Amino acid sequence: MEPSKATYEQLVSQNEELKIQLEEANDTIDAIRTGQIDALIVNDGDGHQLYTLKTADQTYRVFIEKMNEGAVTINQQGLILYANTSFAGLVGLPLEKAIGIKFHSFIADDARELFDRVIAGAWQDDCKEEIQLVGQNGKLTPCLLSCNTIDLDEGVALSLILTDLSILKETENQLKIRNQQLAAAHQATEKLNNELEDTVRARTKELFVSREHFKYLANNIPQMTWTNTPKGEFDYYNQQWYDYTGLSLDETKNMGWKLALHPDDLNRTVEKFRSSLKTGEIFEVENRYKRGSDGAYRWHLNRAVPLRNENNEIVFWVGTATDIEERKKEMERKDEFIGIASHELKTPLTSLKGYLQLISAYKKDELPPVVKQYVEKANNSLNKLQRLINDLLDVSKIQAGKLEYGFARVDIAELVKNCSENARLIHPDTNFIIHDGSNYIVIANAERLEQVLMNFINNAVKYSPQNKDVIIETSLNGNNVRVAVTDFGIGLSAVQKERIFERFYRVEDKKYMTSGLGMGLYICAEIISYHNGTIGVESEAGKGSTFYFELPLVED
Numbered sequence: 001m002e003p004s005k006a007t008y009e010q011l012v013s014q015n016e017e018l019k020i021q022l023e024e025a026n027d028t029i030d031a032i033r034t035g036q037i038d039a040l041i042v043n044d045g046d047g048h049q050l051y052t053l054k055t056a057d058q059t060y061r062v063f064i065e066k067m068n069e070g071a072v073t074i075n076q077q078g079l080i081l082y083a084n085t086s087f088a089g090l091v092g093l094p095l096e097k098a099i100g101i102k103f104h105s106f107i108a109d110d111a112r113e114l115f116d117r118v119i120a121g122a123w124q125d126d127c128k129e130e131i132q133l134v135g136q137n138g139k140l141t142p143c144l145l146s147c148n149t150i151d152l153d154e155g156v157a158l159s160l161i162l163t164d165l166s167i168l169k170e171t172e173n174q175l176k177i178r179n180q181q182l183a184a185a186h187q188a189t190e191k192l193n194n195e196l197e198d199t200v201r202a203r204t205k206e207l208f209v210s211r212e213h214f215k216y217l218a219n220n221i222p223q224m225t226w227t228n229t230p231k232g233e234f235d236y237y238n239q240q241w242y243d244y245t246g247l248s249l250d251e252t253k254n255m256g257w258k259l260a261l262h263p264d265d266l267n268r269t270v271e272k273f274r275s276s277l278k279t280g281e282i283f284e285v286e287n288r289y290k291r292g293s294d295g296a297y298r299w300h301l302n303r304a305v306p307l308r309n310e311n312n313e314i315v316f317w318v319g320t321a322t323d324i325e326e327r328k329k330e331m332e333r334k335d336e337f338i339g340i341a342s343h344e345l346k347t348p349l350t351s352l353k354g355y356l357q358l359i360s361a362y363k364k365d366e367l368p369p370v371v372k373q374y375v376e377k378a379n380n381s382l383n384k385l386q387r388l389i390n391d392l393l394d395v396s397k398i399q400a401g402k403l404e405y406g407f408a409r410v411d412i413a414e415l416v417k418n419c420s421e422n423a424r425l426i427h428p429d430t431n432f433i434i435h436d437g438s439n440y441i442v443i444a445n446a447e448r449l450e451q452v453l454m455n456f457i458n459n460a461v462k463y464s465p466q467n468k469d470v471i472i473e474t475s476l477n478g479n480n481v482r483v484a485v486t487d488f489g490i491g492l493s494a495v496q497k498e499r500i501f502e503r504f505y506r507v508e509d510k511k512y513m514t515s516g517l518g519m520g521l522y523i524c525a526e527i528i529s530y531h532n533g534t535i536g537v538e539s540e541a542g543k544g545s546t547f548y549f550e551l552p553l554v555e556d
């Protein structure tokens with residue numbers, strides 16, 4: 001028990017001594033820092049040494065104590081004679097512990113060689129170098145080390161100023177990262193830019209090829225062609241336009257194209273064109289353009305169709321003018337021929353009919369049955385021929401604008417009744433279903449309306465080889481009376497529907513080819529138009545058709 005007691009007492013006294021030393025050390029350090037003393041004794045292993053602080057100016061020491069940089073003074077053995085609070089903070093030690101130890105111990109192992117070299121040189125010349133300080137907890141702090149020699153009474157010492165470069169380094173690092181990011185972004189932008197340039201180049205080339213393609217095509221078709229903006233300004237004419245009209249680009253521009261139009265066709269053309277620009281519907285009109293070389297006006301069929309983008313907005317219009325002068329003349333010759341031929345045929349037909357009547361009336365009872373039968377057959381054929389000739393005459397009258405007739409009050413119910421009775425006689429195999437309304441009165445020509453309705457009925461029977469039902473229906477549509485004939489036959493395609501009322505138009509389907517000249521519906525359309533009514537068809541191929549006309553009702 002004795003030794004341990006002695007040891008304890010020893011320890012207590014040692015501790016007391018150490019406490020006193022520590023207090024003394026603290027006092028000394030404070031005194032140095034505040035400039036109260038100018039010298040101190042350091043135990044550097046070789047015994048105690050006295051160091052006096054030559055520049056023991058109080059003001060400077062306070063200044064050094066307060067500065068942000070670490071300030072250290074080392075002797076030739078590298079021992080720290082003095083360090084300020086900032087330095088202690090840098091290396092993570094209490095100030096009193098930083099003094100008296102080797103500065104070397106705060107340098108990272110792999111940087112010691114460089115540090116030694118710098119310090120060795122610093123005794124000769126002031127110098128600066130970047131070093132890494134290692135703190136107590138192993139934390140590395142990048143610092144700029146500035147070395148200056150100072151003369152102390154006991155010999156030369158080195159003053160080291162350490163500027164913490166952590167923030168600078170961090171900023172530099174951030175800057176580097178930002179620069180790298182910037183470089184990457186720049187590279188990406190450049191790549192994108194290059195790709196864009198490539199695309200633009202390719203598109204420009206495509207556009208050029210497509211424009212040249214269009215020009216080549218446009219200049220090598222027989223028609224005159226043009227394009228115009230959605231507002232209707234013309235921005236391109238092909239070579240044929242200039243060749244035909246003899247107009248220059250300047251003369252054609254800004255509505256100058258009107259110069260080439262026949263004055264009688266001008267209003268009609270401009271009106272139709274304006275209406276198409278407004279509605280977006282295909283522009284189609286027949287008019288005459290003046291040929292520059294001889295001043296002759298030639299008929300042209302003008303058509304312009306709008307080109308739309310993915311939003312269905314019109315981007316531009318493409319128009320063509322096709323020379324139909326020869327076709328027109330041919331039609332005129334045909335009409336003339338039809339007119340003359342039907343007229344010429346009418347006279348012998350009338351006398352033939354007369355003779356047949358005479359034959360059937362002559363000694364009526366004595367006529368052998370077979371002759372009676374022949375006379376009846378001849379009469380049927382003559383009636384067919386007469387209908388055909390009448391149609392031909394109607395067509396030529398329409399063409400000459402001479403199909404005229406008088407109007408009177410017509411009861412639609414009576415008209416339907418007459419026609420259905422007639423139809424049942426002619427087509428005994430067909431099942432006619434009548435849906436008639438009340439007594440609708442219209443102002444019309446009864447004979448001509450019967451002609452229209454009979455045409456609808458005859459066609460319904462003719463173009464329904466399988467289904468024998470035909471519905472005749474009268475109804476009201478607003479202020480109009482509507483008469484419709486529905487069949488369940490071969491029907492019409494959308495394209496056929498569009499052209500069905502044209503002169504001489506017939507559906508060219510060999511499967512269902514029947515006799516006819518394609519005049520009936522054309523005449524019907526003309527008759528209904530003469531009555532200020534509307535004619536139309538609803539149909540689906542293979543399902544059947546409904547042909548109808550509508551006329552304004554008379555208000556009593």
Ligand code: ADP
Nearest residue numbers: 459460463491506507516517518519520521522
């Ligand atoms: P056609 O004398 O040739 O019958 P139309 O002018 O009366 O002359 O008719 C023109 C064409 O319209 C016909 O050739 C036929 O192809 C078609 N057509 C007319 N009516 C019908 C219908 N009810 N169903 C189907 N096609 C029809």
